[in-house]
Amino acid sequence: MKAISYSRYGGPEVLEYGERPEPTVGPDSVLVKVRAAAVNPVDWKCREGYLDGTLDTVFPVIPGWDVSGVVVQPGAAVSEFTVGDEVIGYVREDFLSRGTFAEYVAAPVRTLARKPRNLTYEQAAGLPLTGLTAYQVLVKRLQVKRGETVLVHAAAGGVGSLAVQLGRHLGARVIGTASEANHDFVRELGGEPVTYGDGLAERVRGLAPEGVDAAFDTIGGETTKTSANLLAPEGRLVSIADPEVVDYGGQYYFVRPDAADLTHLSELAEQGALSVHVSETFPLERAADAHRANQEGRTRGKLVVTVEWEEAGL
Incomplete structure (x- = not known):
């Protein structure tokens, strides 16, 4: 072959x-x-x-x-x-x-x-990989609930774009970081876009003054630290990019194959909840x-x- x-x-x-x-x-x-x-x-x-x-x-x-x-x-x-x-x-x-x-x-x-x-x-x-990552982090690790505010980094990317949609499907408010060129795309997915770079923390706080209930870090490094600082008092943080997230009280996660989870994602796609x-x-x-x-x-x-x-x- x-x-x-x-x-x-x-x-x-x-x-x-x-x-x-x-x-x-x-x-x-x-x-x-x-x-x-x-x-x-x-x-x-x-x-x-x-x-x-x-x-x-x-x-x-x-x-x-x-x-x-x-x-x-x-x-x-x-x-x-x-x-x-x-x-x-x-x-x-x-x-x-x-x-x-x-x-x-x-x-x-x-x-x-x-x-x-x-x-x-x-x-x-x-x-599969991006959908399972988003699903397993939001549902199984962050345990996102209806009415919560979730911060998703790189919201226009492969994992991020599915995480925004899944977060909205779960009934959460989703704030997504993205370049200005991708803001309309993030809005189409159901998220509230904020721009990367200097001043990110202030921009997120402008949308969520009391902090976010959950943060999904897909970038690592300084973004992990910033995410931790943006959490509400009982907020949760998961990173798929930085094992040192544990130093900030968060969890590091590596996606795993799961036929049942993937079947659920396929069904959500057929229902129009995911694209x-x-x-x-x-x-x-x-x-x-x-x-x-x-x-x-x-x-x-x-x-x-x-x-x-x-x-x-x-």
Whole structure:
């Protein structure tokens, strides 16, 4: 099969397009014919070796954890899916090797859910990792309640844009940090935008003088400290970017695959409560360009790699 892979850590230049063996399908997995795979910051961080102490790496590595596609072969123990089912997945294992930037991926059923029928493959590919991150942080860690005020950083980005929508769905008021160019986009999602940079704390306090009930940090560093200082007396803080958040009384969180959570997100998308904005797509052979664009940051919504195939190929 055609795939993107890398055999050493490094920049986008280490990504190679070529032939790789088709993956073996285990008893609890299904073979998915890939239609689209979203790009996430964790992809280039893995490629550069930043997660070397967290996940074992088996070179060559096919990058990518997000996928949308069609089941072409269920494993021997699989009853959840059959041939032809459209699925989405956050296909992360506890090692790096078999990713989604390929024509096929062997995906454990614990990582999959049915694709929302109202989303394109490109949009659907952008839902799993970012949607699960937003859902697990807001619902399971921050335990956001109706009527609360939530601060979401990078509200126009992949995780942030879904967190704004989920926060509003939960009945919360959502304040979202974003560049001025993305303020209208954040408003369309249901959030109240504030501009990044110097004076951010004062701008947030202008909207929430008594502090925010919950803060979702997706940036880290100084943003983590600022978020802690903006909390109301009983406020909660979670960061997905800065483990040192614990020094401010917050929690650090790393998203996990969860089929039930992903199914719920798919249902919310079908109900119209969630949408995925795709800012640009790249063919599989240009995955290195997609990595470069993602690494530059400030992407509105998602960047997605697409895989072309004939319908008869099923």
